[in-house]
Amino acid sequence: MTTASTMGRRRRWTLWGLMAVSAIGIVAFAVPPYLSGDPANSNLDINPDAAHHYLSLMVHAVPSGLALLIGPLQFLAPLRNRYLRLHRVAGRVYMVSVVIASVAALFAATFSVSGFPAQVAFYLLTAAWLYSLAQAYRCVRRGEVRLHRIWMIRNYALTFAAVTLRLYLVIGMVLRKQYTWLTFEDVYTASVWASILINVVVAEYVIVHRVVASSARRRQRRESASATSAVTSRSGGQDG
Ligand code: HEM
Known part of the structure; x- marks a missing residue:
């Protein structure tokens, strides 16, 4: 017999699976153009007046992709409960990745040719990304x-x-x-x-x-x- 709690658990696993699969899919699709070191492979238009635009995208995309991949594992309660050390190590890698990706995102947003409204959104996103990370870290330390x-x-x-x-x-x-x-x-x-x-x-x-x-x-x-x-x-x- 399927109880409400079994259905709830099944729904949670389905949502987690969708989250993990879509994270893997986006990393596989979006990050490789920034691994080659060749600006011609960029999916975004590169600003001709900013020499380091592509470099900022490279330094942003790789750690961002890592954070996107690590995230779903950190929310798995069985993994967290059984392997707390792994959770801690992965959490540190996630944190360092977000910090590096954020600094690079500030440069990428500044060099961006996507227009002022998008640049404002990216600046706010970076601020919120770092703030929520700092709060999460502060709370776990306490x-x-x-x-x-x-x-x-x-x-x-x-x-x-x-x-x-x-x-x-x-x-x-x-x-x-x-x-x-x-x-x-x-x-x-x-x-x-x-x-x-x-x-x-x-x-x-x-x-x-x-x-x-x-x-x-x-x-x-x-x-x-x-x-x-x-x-x-x-x-x-x-x-x-
Ligand atoms: C959540 C905080 C994030 C911020 C603030 C941010 C910021 C930015 C900015 C400013 C750009 C340049 C956009 C433009 O010029 O129009 C960019 C591009 C990019 N970002 Fe992020 N990003 C974030 C998260 C991520 C994550 C998690 C990934 C993981 C895949 C990622 C991967 C990329 C890639 C691959 C590009 C190059 C554009 C493309 O080829 O699609 N970003 N990001």
Whole structure:
């Protein structure tokens, strides 16, 4: 018989699988053009006035890809519980990757030829990426594991914007065939902003419904169990 909790577990595994597979897919598709060292392979237009534009994309894309791949493993509770050392080491690699990728992203955003609205989005994304990472680190150092988890959900949701951005770009390019007045820049800018905003909303939804609600349910169960045992021991005392 399939219980509600089995269905919930199955749904969680399916969502985790989708997240992991799409992260691998985007890394396999987006990162290789920046491994060759040849600006001609870049998927993005390179700024002719910035000598180090392609270099900034290289230094950004490789650690970003690593962070995108490590993230799903860090959320696996069985792996975390059994191999805490591995979780810690992978967490450090993730952190260093995000820091390097963020610094390079600042250069990439500055050299970008994708337009001012997209550049603003990338600057804000970098700030939020670093801030949520710093908060997650601060919390785990203080032993506040639940808060660490919450901040890492926020942080990885921002990392995952790399996946949703490319998904929205594909949707936008399909829509552009119908709505011919849309320029590529319109589609790109809208996709960059949508990838950030929608991921932030989804992360907050997950935090409220999974992390906060589940610990509230646990607390409620604990309270009602201790109330029941208090009543039982009181009535036991009266019987005796
Ligand atoms: C979440 C924080 C991130 C920020 C702030 C950020 C920032 C940027 C910026 C500013 C650019 C240049 C865009 C342009 O000129 O239009 C860029 C491009 C790129 N980013 Fe990121 N990025 C982030 C996450 C990631 C992740 C997780 C990946 C992992 C695959 C990634 C891979 C790339 C690649 C491959 C490019 C080159 C463009 C392309 O060929 O698609 N980025 N990023």
